[in-house]
Amino acid sequence: MTPPRLLAPSLLAADAANLERDVRLALEGGADWLHFDVMDGRFVPNLSFGPHICKRMRELFSLPLDVHLMVTRPENLVVPFIESGASLLTVHAESDGDLSRVLLAVKQNGAKAGMALKPATHPDTLRPYLPLLDLVLVMTVEPGYGGQKFLSGALRRVAAVRAMLDAEKPGCLLEADGGIDAVTAGGCVEAGADIVVAGSSVFSSGLVSDNVKVLRALLR
Numbered sequence: 362m363t364p365p366r367l368l369a370p371s372l373l374a375a376d377a378a379n380l381e382r383d384v385r386l387a388l389e390g391g392a393d394w395l396h397f398d399v400m401d402g403r404f405v406p407n408l409s410f411g412p413h414i415c416k417r418m419r420e421l422f423s424l425p426l427d428v429h430l431m432v433t434r435p436e437n438l439v440v441p442f443i444e445s446g447a448s449l450l451t452v453h454a455e456s457d458g459d460l461s462r463v464l465l466a467v468k469q470n471g472a473k474a475g476m477a478l479k480p481a482t483h484p485d486t487l488r489p490y491l492p493l494l495d496l497v498l499v500m501t502v503e504p505g506y507g508g509q510k511f512l513s514g515a516l517r518r519v520a521a522v523r524a525m526l527d528a529e530k531p532g533c534l535l536e537a538d539g540g541i542d543a544v545t546a547g548g549c550v551e552a553g554a555d556i557v558v559a560g561s562s563v564f565s566s567g568l569v570s571d572n573v574k575v576l577r578a579l580l581r
Contacts, residue, residue, distance in 0.1 A: 390573025419446025502539030511540030523553025
């Protein structure tokens with residue numbers, strides 16, 4: 362049986378003054394997870410959400426909170442985000458520090474552990490970490506900004522990582538993130554993604570619930 366494909370709207374694209382409203386609308390449309398893009402102004406130029414926003418979303422909603430750490434030193438944020446209600450923490454393969462220790466700390470503190478790859482990072486980079494991973498996130502744009510165009514060649518990378526996981530870590534989830542909309546979502550699923558992250562295509566208009574319904578239909 363084909364596993365269900367999941368949609369994780371990215372809070373980065375939501376209305377900062379109306380986060381609760383936008384998340385409720387996304388849930389009405391059938392969103393499965395909520396995706397947090399955490400940026401430190403160093404690993405990527407932007408700054409974004411801290412643990413306090415994660416904590417508030419956990420107080421308001423029961424859906425899984427998928428935290429994507431686009432930060433230079435992820436070890437500093439593991440405990441604060443898990444204590445704030447994160448269900449899954451994803452660190453970048455390109456971040457500094459001992460990433461095996463970071464992933465182990467995520468799991469020891471009760472969350473699932475993921476690893477993200479920038480578009481130029483070879484999938485083989487994942488291999489030493491596979492025993493600790495519950496999820497792999499393939500960036501289909503350069504990290505750091507919402508609203509970017511889906512990169513050519515991204516589907517080949519998604520398919521390559523899918524093949525690696527099927528061969529070496531069955532059961533590990535595969536997530537695609539960046540430039541995903543009604544045109545690109547289906548291709549990501551066909552290439553093997555279990556979860557797609559969508560920001561601007563969900564939140565850029567007032568029709569949040571309808572946008573989610575369109576994407577959910579494509580994921581089936």
